[in-house]
Amino acid sequence: MNSQTLKGGTVSGYCKPDFSDVQAAFTRNFTERGEAGASLCVILRGEPVIDLWGGSANSAASIDWQENTITRVFSCTKGAVALCVHMLADAGALDLYAPVSKYWPEFQKDCTTTIPVWMLLNHQAGLPALRKTLTADEVCDSRELAAQLAQEPLFWEPGTTHGYHALSFGALLNELIFRITGLSVRQFFQREIAEPLDLDFWIGLPPEEEPRVAPTMLPNTTAPPASVNPVAAHVRNNLGAFLLNLNDSTSRAAEMPAGGGITNARSLARLYAPLSLDGSFAGKRLLSADALARMAYATSASGKDQTLGIATCFTLGFAKSWGLGRVPAGTGYAIGERAFGHPGMGGSIAFADPAEEFSFAYTMNQMNGSPSLDDRAQTLIDEMYKALGYQTRDDGFWR
Structure with a gap:
């Protein structure tokens, strides 16, 4: 495509003609929906069909979003962490149905309830938070967080309900991976996933990559009162x-x-590409078919998540459509019935849809003030499914 000049930047990249409506929606995000800077990528049956980026990489609109611009994607990171866990399970190094304490003896050692590994993945473990205000240093130290969570009284009986483990999800699974491999999530992810798939994806950014980062812009809306x-x-x-x-x-x-x-979106789409196919992509096999089936199957769903207070649905580590057919802006989103992935706070999302064998990723720097998506991402998703011949999302899934 030819670059399109917009106020505060340009839209550049590649889009196959069959998906021109997706490209048009991406451009309209800047002119109609308050987009600052963003990237979008779709890989269909192993081939990129959309790879777009545009807008501004900073709040002063003085730096254009470039092809290699990267930004914080918040809980989209959870999908990468979950993939690490599933790879260990697929390799036989981890039993998803074994007690967490098998690998981490200090974990809830005084608790009378056995918590299996799979409950750490689908937000049923009853450890969504610590009952304290954390300092910045504590937030940045996953192993210290894990040590505290291992002793924290449970918020509910594990397996009886679910509530989004916003911060604790990462600390708990990082510790589990470390106990099994001796590697942190960052080390395992880089060695086993990012390097083989040629991903520009960092869980802990090296200093030399700092100049490419588009800073996060906080939402314009006022935060809601304490719940x-x-x-x-x-x-x-x-x-x-x-x-x-x-x-x-x-x-x-x-x-x-x-x-x-x-x-950025390109690397997120590459991350999910093998999950949209048979577990392999670009000549690299990550997972078996059995592992993919476990990753896609919903195991936690309710009309009111104990943390978020909205309808959510999770597989073992990933998210399905949220909202149970009720998807007003900021409270949910709709993807395909077999699709799974993860949204990120502020509006980013990445997912795989095995039914159509495509992966989709969208990242941006202007947050929306919500734990879920807004019209920017949902419109792009909608146009993608329409381009594939889908008709409706009235019941919460694209069909």
């Missing part, structure tokens, strides 16, 4: 220091596996 839900209130207290230091180079360098990933 009367005590679980949500504790989660918010845990996240406070993190949110105050989003653009600090120290926080970008920290290994925060729940929400610290820094990347």
Whole structure:
């Protein structure tokens, strides 16, 4: 495509003609929906069909978003962490149905309830937060967080309900991976996934990559008042220091596996490409067919997540459509019935849809003030499914 000049930047990249409506929607995000800077990539049956980027990489609109610009993608990072766990299980190094304490003896050692590994993945473990306000240093130290979570009283009986483990998800799984491999999530992910798939994806940004980062722009909307839900209130207290230091180079360098990933849409789409196919991509096999089936199957769903207070649905480590057919802006999103991935706070998302064998990723620097998506991402998703011949998402899934 030819670059299109917009106020504050340009839109550049590649889009196959069959998906021109997706490209048009991406451009309209800048002119109609308050987009600052963003990237979008779709890989269909192993081939890139959309790779777009545009807008501004900073709040002053003085730097264009470039082909290799990267930005924080918040909880899209959780999908990368979950993939690490599933690879270990697929290789026989981890039993998803074994007690966490088999690998981490100190974990909840005084608890009378056995917590299996799979409950750490689908937000049923009952450890969504610590009952304290965390400092910035504590937020950035996943192993210290894990040590505290191992002793934290449970918020609910594991397996009886689910609530989004916003920060604790990463700390718990990082510790599990370390106990099994001797490697942190950052080390395991780089060696086993990022390098083989040629991903520009960092869980802990090296200093030399700093010049390419598009700083996160906080939402224009006023934050809601503190929730009367005590679980949500504790989660918010845990996240406070993190949110105050989003653009600090120290926080970008920290290994925060729940929400610290820094990347772009191209690399997120490449991450999910093997999950949309048979477990392999670009000549590299990551997983077996059995592992893919486990990753895609919903195991936690309710009309009211104990943390977020909205309808959510999770597989073992990934998210399905949220909203149960009710998807007003900021409270949910709709993808294909077999699709799975993860949204990121502020509006980013990446997912695989095995039914159509495509992976989709969208990243941006202007946050929307929501734990889920807004019209920017949902419109792009909608146009992609329409281009593939899908008709409706009235029941919460594209069909």
